Amino acid sequence: MLEMDYSPLLLSLKVAAISTFFVFVAGVFIAYLLAKRDFFGKSILEALFLLPLVLPPTVVGFGLLILFGKKGWIGSWLLEWFDFQIVFTWIGAVIASIVVSFPLMYQSAAAAFESLDERLSNAARTMGASESRVFWSVVFPLAWPGLLAGLVLSFARGLGEFGATLMLAGYIPGKTDTIPMAIYFAVESGQMEKATFWVVMIITFGFSLILWVNWWSKRNIRRFTKS
Amino acid sequence: MLHVDINTQLAHFEMNIHFEMCNEIMVLVGPSGSGKTTILNCIAGLVHPDHGQILSNEHTFFETGEKPLPARDRQIGYLFQDYALFPHMTVEKNIWFGVKKNERKESNEMIHQLLQVLGIEHLLQKYPHQISGGEKQRVALARALATQPSVLLLDEPLSALDTETRKQCQDELLRLHDMWKIPFIIVTHNLDEAERLGNRIIFLDQGQITDEKWKRYVVSTY
Numbered sequence: 001m002l003e004m005d006y007s008p009l010l011l012s013l014k015v016a017a018i019s020t021f022f023v024f025v026a027g028v029f030i031a032y033l034l035a036k037r038d039f040f041g042k043s044i045l046e047a048l049f050l051l052p053l054v055l056p057p058t059v060v061g062f063g064l065l066i067l068f069g070k071k072g073w074i075g076s077w078l079l080e081w082f083d084f085q086i087v088f089t090w091i092g093a094v095i096a097s098i099v100v101s102f103p104l105m106y107q108s109a110a111a112a113f114e115s116l117d118e119r120l121s122n123a124a125r126t127m128g129a130s131e132s133r134v135f136w137s138v139v140f141p142l143a144w145p146g147l148l149a150g151l152v153l154s155f156a157r158g159l160g161e162f163g164a165t166l167m168l169a170g171y172i173p174g175k176t177d178t179i180p181m182a183i184y185f186a187v188e189s190g191q192m193e194k195a196t197f198w199v200v201m202i203i204t205f206g207f208s209l210i211l212w213v214n215w216w217s218k219r220n221i222r223r224f225t226k227s
Numbered sequence: 228m229l230h231v232d233i234n235t236q237l238a239h240f241e242m243n244i245h246f247e248m249c250n251e252i253m254v255l256v257g258p259s260g261s262g263k264t265t266i267l268n269c270i271a272g273l274v275h276p277d278h279g280q281i282l283s284n285e286h287t288f289f290e291t292g293e294k295p296l297p298a299r300d301r302q303i304g305y306l307f308q309d310y311a312l313f314p315h316m317t318v319e320k321n322i323w324f325g326v327k328k329n330e331r332k333e334s335n336e337m338i339h340q341l342l343q344v345l346g347i348e349h350l351l352q353k354y355p356h357q358i359s360g361g362e363k364q365r366v367a368l369a370r371a372l373a374t375q376p377s378v379l380l381l382d383e384p385l386s387a388l389d390t391e392t393r394k395q396c397q398d399e400l401l402r403l404h405d406m407w408k409i410p411f412i413i414v415t416h417n418l419d420e421a422e423r424l425g426n427r428i429i430f431l432d433q434g435q436i437t438d439e440k441w442k443r444y445v446v447s448t449y
Contacts, residue, residue, distance in 0.1 A: 127325025
């Protein structure tokens, strides 16, 4: 039996969970804010949000290094004021995950909000509901299937993030070695068994996740449409 | 008493509407796109006119140059076309949605009576997709009236119903108006319906009132 170090699994889950939390809150908030508004420059802003989806991860990683590197705009400031460094830490992996998975959450949330019938929110308003009540009791529950799809996609994307993470967080065993990182460096050092183990693990996990989301959203949508 | 005097630029024409009404049923009739729903939306506060004044009893809903009163503070009952019931809530939750927490006790009896009059007590635990079109219409009416509005707006309330149910619902509307005694504004395409329901019919075209008919007030049998 192969002697396994499970730290990549725990680290991957930690990084993906934390980044998904931030991506979910920001994605839902920004998408809701923009969904019902039309203004000059909205398309440019949306294109910027979706850019990490089409860029090579190395380009995203490069951009993040410029921002968060020791001499980067934000990085140098953090180092000077808080003696804190993001490069080569698991927080770097979280930031990389946030940037690459945000477009998926934003897109899902925007589609979910735009497909909602505005009359439902208006009905709530005429019945005296404040904007926050309109959001929490009408918009959010009705958009939930779409939001959940975005949440799961973002989590899966965060879990599989490699390129940008490698550039920002590097590969430090026990510190920044997420599963994709462990696979790459296991192959590089000829440890095919170890690589296979993580590959099977991540495929099984990803497949189950997608299967579950599909099943869940179908069931949930059916609940409101069929008797 | 409702006073509406609005002027607003729409996509294809300028809308100029002026009317005053008491606790009567006023029906707005006109072709699609003549501005009927826009008038309801202006009164409800979902859109705002460019200029003018909307007053309801002692409240100013809209006045040129002033901040409009938000929809949530207008105490308007609005029955949307296709009803806009919340699909994820039971009939009971839909009806109680607009009742404020501190008014629940006082509203209990009134809502109970409303459910009885409309014959929808047995639907309380169902979801909107589990009930028929006529039942949805009654639930939406109950929901709009549960907030004890000072005006009730109805946007083509009966258009999705078959002839038999439609007649029944017309009777119910007249009965409810008799009980509530507040201004009802009904938008419809159907002239027969307008004549049956309205104390007053306003004909609209391209955002202008083209004709107005009054029906001699008939004291109802109730």
